[in-house]
Amino acid sequence: MKHRAYVRIMDLEIDALGLLCPLPVLRLRKRMEPLQSGAEVRLIADDPAAIVDVPHFCNESGHSFVGMTEKNGQLEFIIRKG
Numbered sequence: 001m002k003h004r005a006y007v008r009i010m011d012l013e014i015d016a017l018g019l020l021c022p023l024p025v026l027r028l029r030k031r032m033e034p035l036q037s038g039a040e041v042r043l044i045a046d047d048p049a050a051i052v053d054v055p056h057f058c059n060e061s062g063h064s065f066v067g068m069t070e071k072n073g074q075l076e077f078i079i080r081k082g
Contacts, residue, residue, distance in 0.1 A: 008078075011039035017074065021049035025057045028079070032063070035081050040066070043077040050075055 016024035024045040054077045058065040062082035
């Protein structure tokens with residue numbers, strides 16, 4: 001049996017590495033503004049506060065928080081624009 005890998009295509013990827021609260025969320029908000037509803041965004045950050053800030057931003061702004069993964073201190077968030 002063959003295993004298939006897939007790559008999730010994002011409408012936008014935002015690099016917020018090295019930025020501290022509240023800058024990752026501010027960058028996310030600004031870059032998401034021109035996107036169509038349903039667009040998917042990947043935010044990469046390393047500020048531990050983003051674990052709380054990004055889902056809170058999504059909840060307050062009407063966006064969907066799809067998920068988060070962590071690898072080697074880098075956090076990857078997937079957000080779907082509402």
